[in-house]
Amino acid sequence: DSGVTQTPKHLITATGQRVTLRCSPRSGDLSVYWYQQSLDQGLQFLIQYYNGEERAKGNILERFSAQQFPDLHSELNLSSLELGDSALYFCASSVDVSTDTQYFGPGTRLTVL
Amino acid sequence: AQSVTQPDIHITVSEGASLELRCNYSYGATPYLFWYVQSPGQGLQLLLKYFSGDTLVQGIKGFEAEFKRSQSSFNLRKPSVHWSDAAEYFCAVGASNTGNQFYFGTGTSLTVIP
Numbered sequence: 001d002s003g004v005t006q007t008p009k010h011l012i013t014a015t016g017q018r019v020t021l022r023c024s025p026r027s028g029d030l031s032v033y034w035y036q037q038s039l040d041q042g043l044q045f046l047i048q049y050y051n052g053e054e055r056a057k058g059n060i061l062e063r064f065s066a067q068q069f070p071d072l073h074s075e076l077n078l079s080s081l082e083l084g085d086s087a088l089y090f091c092a093s094s095v096d097v098s099t100d101t102q103y104f105g106p107g108t109r110l111t112v113l
Numbered sequence: 114a115q116s117v118t119q120p121d122i123h124i125t126v127s128e129g130a131s132l133e134l135r136c137n138y139s140y141g142a143t144p145y146l147f148w149y150v151q152s153p154g155q156g157l158q159l160l161l162k163y164f165s166g167d168t169l170v171q172g173i174k175g176f177e178a179e180f181k182r183s184q185s186s187f188n189l190r191k192p193s194v195h196w197s198d199a200a201e202y203f204c205a206v207g208a209s210n211t212g213n214q215f216y217f218g219t220g221t222s223l224t225v226i227p
Contacts, residue, residue, distance in 0.1 A: 002158070042218075100207075101159060103159065
């Protein structure tokens with residue numbers, strides 16, 4: 001158990017819908033990262049937050065957004081969902097932003113029908 | 114640009130045999146390297162990491178990896194594989210100049226046969 005929690009574990013929804021994925025980092029970790037894992041794209045970095053502020057952006061679509069709250073939990077919002085958004089979404093956390101080990105949550109499996 | 118290559122998509126070994134998973138990276142500065150393992154339906158578990166110092170690092174579950182700067186490699190090894198080692202293995206490089214963004218390889222799937 002990494003100490004990173006993600007909810008829900010599974011999510012099934014329809015095209016065009018919007019969903020919110022939630023992540024709670026390890027106690028004491030200030031940085032949260034979101035990744036998407038799909039069969040064709042592998043593990044792709046989406047976005048990073050540090051202590052409430054966006055720190056780095058990767059291959060995140062404009063339909064996707066995220067935020068980190070004062071209690072340090074983070075939410076990833078996915079809207080206007082498409083079939084291709086079906087994937088495993090991982091959250092990771094680390095103490096800070098400088099070359100620190102990232103600890104991964106169990107992931108949320110999103111299925112878009 | 115930073116990148117990680119895992120040349121072997123799939124490897125099959127017999128239980129008790131030795132294992133080496135290859136990882137090559139491209140990074141302009143001193144790399145921070147990691148190996149993670151992912152069992153089916155699970156998250157990623159850290160096996161080991163290299164930040165600096167001794168180029169041979171020990172990890173959990175009997176794994177080790179050696180950093181070779183001249184070859185831009187960070188290969189994962191285990192002297193004797195157990196059936197429970199069957200999983201997907203990911204090599205990653207951390208990029209300190211972009212806020213600790215990780216770049217992952219495409220993974221190597223390991224099958225262990227009795």
